[in-house]
Amino acid sequence: MASMVGRMSLTNSSKEQIALQSGNVLVELLRKKSRGRSAGLQALYNLQDAELNELAAATIATIANIVSNPGHWELASADKKGHSMQSKLIVPSLLSLLSIASPLCQVSILRILCGIASSPQAAVVDHIKSGDGIQCIIPYLEHSEVEQRVHAFRLTRLLSERFNQDLACELKLFDKLSLFKDKVLDNQSTDGERSDAACIVASLPLSDEEVEELFEPGFVRWIVITLKISSVVAPMEELCNLY
Numbered sequence: 001m002a003s004m005v006g007r008m009s010l011t012n013s014s015k016e017q018i019a020l021q022s023g024n025v026l027v028e029l030l031r032k033k034s035r036g037r038s039a040g041l042q043a044l045y046n047l048q049d050a051e052l053n054e055l056a057a058a059t060i061a062t063i064a065n066i067v068s069n070p071g072h073w074e075l076a077s078a079d080k081k082g083h084s085m086q087s088k089l090i091v092p093s094l095l096s097l098l099s100i101a102s103p104l105c106q107v108s109i110l111r112i113l114c115g116i117a118s119s120p121q122a123a124v125v126d127h128i129k130s131g132d133g134i135q136c137i138i139p140y141l142e143h144s145e146v147e148q149r150v151h152a153f154r155l156t157r158l159l160s161e162r163f164n165q166d167l168a169c170e171l172k173l174f175d176k177l178s179l180f181k182d183k184v185l186d187n188q189s190t191d192g193e194r195s196d197a198a199c200i201v202a203s204l205p206l207s208d209e210e211v212e213e214l215f216e217p218g219f220v221r222w223i224v225i226t227l228k229i230s231s232v233v234a235p236m237e238e239l240c241n242l243y
Contacts, residue, residue, distance in 0.1 A: 064108040067115030086116050091127035095136045103145060110140065110151035117158040125162040134159065134170040141179060146190065153183070153196040160203040168204045177204075181214055 067085060083089045094109055094116075101109055113133075116124055128134075137159075140152035160167050171177050183189055183197035206214065 061104070061108045064111035064115070067112045069115070085112075086119055086121060086124045086127070088123075088127050088130075091116060091124070091133075092130075095128070095133050098136055098140075103148070106140070107147045107151060110137075110148065110155060113137075114151055114155045114158060117155055117162075125159060128159065129163055129166055134167060135174075138170070138174055138176060141176070150190060150192050153193045153200075157196040157199050157203075160200045164203045165205055167200075168206065171204070177206075177210070177214055 063085075091113075094113060098106055098109055113128065117128060134156075137152055137155055140148045141156065143149050143152065156167070168177075171179075180197040180201045184194050184201070186194070201214075
């Protein structure tokens, strides 16, 4: 069915009707590691509608604004069946939607995931991990757009605080450990990206050999220079505050 929907020429009204009747089934296919995943992805692409996309983008942005701050949203239902935003059903769905969402929606989804990952509930992070969350997020650490990268680095930092061992394994698997060192040294990157990258590196359980390989002389020099600058700037700021 999904394969057929992906190939059909549809009017906007037909797209809307199919989306309402089969949208949940197609999203469910994205979470399964099978041939149905690509068929579901193709079908969802074909069902996209400009007006509906604008409405969806506005809705997701509103949710992101709410979830970005701690509050009663953690107890609220995210669908008619009463599943919370942090449930095992909703979290993997958000991760699956990242790959097919518009750039604007991608930013909002990453913000929502950051809010969810900030929750003190341990099970929430497990839902991200079990939904191949790390694999889904890694491409956005190197995204061409700043906003995607900023939120991807923040999300990765939040995850590193909860399951650093799993994160380290995934990063080694995709040969991405050096990405964080390079980000810290990159003067063109935002302060937020560099700060989060440094926190991620600090939280990863690395062997002595990996530390030697990662923290080459250039990185050590940067740390020394940064510490020297900080030791000069801090007293100057204190002095300025006196006047």
